[in-house]
Amino acid sequence: MASTSDYAQQLRAADLRVTQPRVTVMHAVDEHPHTDTETIYGIVRQTLPNVSRQAVYDVLRALTETGLIRRIQPSGSVSLYEFRTGDNHHHVVCRSCGTVEDVDCAVGEAPCLTASQDHGFVLDEAEVIFWGLCPDCVSTAPT
Secondary structure: OOOOOHHHHHHHHHHOOOHHHHHHHHHHHHHHHOEEEEEHHHHHHHHOOOHHHHHHHHHHHHHHOOOOOOOOOOOOOOOOOEEOOOOEEEEEEEEEOOOOOEOOOOOOOOOOOOOOOOOOOOOOOOOEEEEEEHHHHHHHHHO
């Protein structure tokens, strides 16, 4: 986990003002990866009870646009946010409970997959989502 001064330094490096809502949202996303907006809003309100829902949405948008956090949206899911950026990792999602975990690339550079046809695009990222059942859901599934 990063410290408040680490978050402040990252905000300044991205040419964003250091504000308490931004630092608190970064901390929430860092501590709770793959979390949706409403959950982040609830976490932030524990520290900043007067923060508005719109302020949290605005902070998430600014942090995503500057690459400080990453937004993913598995099919059928709301947007989820994570602090891990820049490494082109993938995700595994439980079909039953919705748990999301990180999956490292098979090869260390982006994109870690080669498209069968690039149609002239210069590819820099591949997004893969693996679907299945997490260990908890497998253990509670009827046999």
